[in-house]
Amino acid sequence: xxxxxxxxxxxxxxxxxxxxxxxxxxxxxxxxxxxxxxxxxxxxxxxxxxxxxxxxxxxxxxxxxxxxxxxxxxxxxxxxxxxxxxxxxxxxxxxxxxxxxxxxxxxxxxxxxxxxxxxxxxxxxxxxxxxxxxxxxxxxxxxxxxxxxxxxxxxxxxxxxxxxxxxxxxxxxxxxxxxxxxxxxxxxxxxxxxxxxxxxxxxxxxxxxxxxxxxxxx
Amino acid sequence: xxxxxxxxxxxxxxxxxxxxxxxxxxxxxxxxxxxxxxxxxxxxxxxxxxxxxxxxxxxxxxxxxxxxxxxxxxxxxxxxxxxxxxxxxxxxxxxxxxxxxxxxxxxxxxxxxxxxxxxxxxxxxxxxxxxxxxxxxxxxxxxxxxxxxxxxxxxxxxxxxxxxxxxxxxxxxxxxxxxxxxxxxxxxxxxxxxxxxxxxxxxxxxxxxxxxxxxxxx
DNA sequence: ACATATTTTTAGATTAATCTAAATTTTTGA
DNA sequence: TCAAAAATTTAGATTAATCTAAAAATATGT
Numbered sequence: 447x448x449x450x451x452x453x454x455x456x457x458x459x460x461x462x463x464x465x466x467x468x469x470x471x472x473x474x475x476x477x478x479x480x481x482x483x484x485x486x487x488x489x490x491x492x493x494x495x496x497x498x499x500x501x502x503x504x505x506x507x508x509x510x511x512x513x514x515x516x517x518x519x520x521x522x523x524x525x526x527x528x529x530x531x532x533x534x535x536x537x538x539x540x541x542x543x544x545x546x547x548x549x550x551x552x553x554x555x556x557x558x559x560x561x562x563x564x565x566x567x568x569x570x571x572x573x574x575x576x577x578x579x580x581x582x583x584x585x586x587x588x589x590x591x592x593x594x595x596x597x598x599x600x601x602x603x604x605x606x607x608x609x610x611x612x613x614x615x616x617x618x619x620x621x622x623x624x625x626x627x628x629x630x631x632x633x634x635x636x637x638x639x640x641x642x643x644x645x646x647x648x649x650x651x652x653x654x655x656x657x658x659x660x661x662x663x664x
Numbered sequence: 665x666x667x668x669x670x671x672x673x674x675x676x677x678x679x680x681x682x683x684x685x686x687x688x689x690x691x692x693x694x695x696x697x698x699x700x701x702x703x704x705x706x707x708x709x710x711x712x713x714x715x716x717x718x719x720x721x722x723x724x725x726x727x728x729x730x731x732x733x734x735x736x737x738x739x740x741x742x743x744x745x746x747x748x749x750x751x752x753x754x755x756x757x758x759x760x761x762x763x764x765x766x767x768x769x770x771x772x773x774x775x776x777x778x779x780x781x782x783x784x785x786x787x788x789x790x791x792x793x794x795x796x797x798x799x800x801x802x803x804x805x806x807x808x809x810x811x812x813x814x815x816x817x818x819x820x821x822x823x824x825x826x827x828x829x830x831x832x833x834x835x836x837x838x839x840x841x842x843x844x845x846x847x848x849x850x851x852x853x854x855x856x857x858x859x860x861x862x863x864x865x866x867x868x869x870x871x872x873x874x875x876x877x878x879x880x881x882x
Numbered sequence: 883a884c885a886t887a888t889t890t891t892t893a894g895a896t897t898a899a900t901c902t903a904a905a906t907t908t909t910t911g912a
Numbered sequence: 913t914c915a916a917a918a919a920t921t922t923a924g925a926t927t928a929a930t931c932t933a934a935a936a937a938t939a940t941g942t
Contacts, residue, residue, distance in 0.1 A: 449899090451898080482901060483920065484921070485899070489900095504919080552766045554762070667928075689889080690891085699930070700930075700932080702931075703930050703931070706929075722890060
């Protein structure tokens, strides 16, 4: 049985692997987990000992098959609990991360499955991220950033890249939500801001915003 | 913020106080928590330091106002999560204790309240134990044991004293459940077993059983 | 009452996870 | 290439929670 800390290291390594390709080093992990690099060294030696990661001194780490399985299972639990909190307990999508960080570590052989069924087998969490199935398979959404859409083309908002509270609250305040169809009306070369239109409004958004919204082209 | 361990000590002290009256000593706590008495001494010094318990060397402990508040809040969370697991995720009443032991430690200012509302403000957990309200008030059920009913009198099964899996499964197998009306048909002086009747059957049960079932006289 | 048994506390060690500071290895760029 | 910078690891300490063994205090029973 892994400790919460060990699970968090695996999850961090997994998520760095997703965004940073292959270079998972001590510093990145320490940054992600807000610990010191020396603490990371200690823990990765321990995880390597348990065959959950591959580790060569000074060369960084990567997940083994079983380490990856565990990491994905935690992601699965995290996202399902987020769906529970938003769909059943009526939390807003910017409020659920901290609670899910705790709930994802509840140990039970059957709980995740029961929860998933209770929630009607959702495919995505409240931020649009895909929920892995019980075998660890993840529907790869190959969507594009809103910032990459051409003028006059449209997309449906599918997810967010940044899921910080402040970004999510910004979207709420801007009346932009998952499922919205957005059309790009104009692009400003100077600062890469774009003029967009959805059902409710036409407005300009900065690149910082458009580069953090996943859309499915239509 | 208290650690899970500290919370568990407070909960243990609270529950010993409920059953054992006033004598809450090191040995009882160590027995409840399956630790050694010396570990208990360490922890109660720490909790006394934080003004959560009163402690005088060699004299045992009792909860302060704030310690009691925290203990009851944990009980509240434990029982609400049990209701969730049984009512929403369709677990049987003998399967939920371990999960609730973990879920009760989830930290959030709003989660318990949301959960309670989602569950329609249940007053009792799946074993018939009362759920404290958000101020820590507990509806005191002043029920009696089935073993104390007179011949020819009846009672509604309200709760169980022993909520071990084995006892709960025994009740399932015996077709006895919360809400059943049970009539005492006869008593056997020799071993204190009693003959009971409910909607489905007439059967004899041992004193070990009848002394662990709370009933409300009717 | 007082010797014995029981309970409780103290002293010192251990384990997991962390830290700081120093040493080592790798990377970088003139 | 090779010296300086950056990253990583090692060494040694710390904190929380636990343990064992021994010492101290309390309770018990003739």
